[in-house]
Amino acid sequence: MTMTDAAAYPLPDTGPETLQTFFAQEYPRLCAAAMQMLSDPHLAQDAVQNAWLRLSDPRVQENLDLCDADKLRHLALVAVRHAAVDLWRRERRFRPLPPEHWRDQPDPAATAAEQAEAHAAAAALRRAMAGLDELDANILTLQYADGCTSRQIAALLGLREAAVRQRAHRARKRLKKILIQEGWL
Known part of the structure; x- marks a missing residue:
């Protein structure tokens, strides 16, 4: 209809x-x-x-x-x-994680200093993501954490595929700028 x-x-x-x-x-x-x-x-x-x-x-x-x-x-x-x-x-x-991704898991025998650095980097990334527009943060999360393509994200969020790619590109640039300012890059 x-x-x-x-x-x-x-x-x-x-x-x-x-x-x-x-x-x-x-x-x-x-x-x-x-x-x-x-x-x-x-x-x-x-x-x-x-x-x-x-x-x-x-x-x-x-x-x-x-x-x-x-x-x-x-x-x-x-x-x-x-x-x-x-x-x-x-x-x-x-969904179970496919075996080809198993080797990407962190080493359980990492030292306390390495674990602390990883936690600090993750916290910095969360702070930087919080500084982004909500839609841009959602696009990056869907893209990198959930492994979605631009086409899938466009369908999920009701946007055009080109708009998703453009917003993701700009969001990555803003994220990089924030992380550089905080001294992580």
């Missing part, structure tokens, strides 16, 4: 049944949006269901404007995107 079809699906009076009717009508479109991000139909359905659960909470419904169909469509899409990102991160966390 396109945004021009909004008039074809008028929303009934406000209330929980409005949201239920809306999700029933928009379910295929919301699943397709989640599917683009997750590449797994089962996870996409879970993301839509999680978004439904979030939006159907009575505390959340108090603040929803169920009369405006366009606002509700946008809100549902944002909720599905957030649920998809949450599911994607949860899936990444429980």
Whole structure:
């Protein structure tokens, strides 16, 4: 369904049944949006269901404007995107590390001085990341900690791939500048 079809699906009076009717009508479109991000139909359905659960909470419904169909469509899409990102991160966390990455683990026999230096460097990096714009920090985290490509990050955050690459490049430059100022580079 396109945004021009909004008039074809008028929303009934406000209330929980409005949201239920809306999700029933928009379910295929919301699943397709989640599917683009997750590449797994089962996870996409879970993301839509999680978004439904979030939006159907009575505390959340108090603040929803169920009369405006366009606002509700946008809100549902944002909720599905957030649920998809949450599911994607949860899936990444429980995936086993492939053997080719095992050798990149720190040496457990490192000296206390080496461990202290590693902790100090990690703390400096966290401080430098905190100095970045939240979106830029998220892009770098997805890129380096989670191993996402620019295309995957663009789908997760709703940006263009070129914008992700540009923001990542600028964020790395700012991060380098901060680390140089702190004496780490």
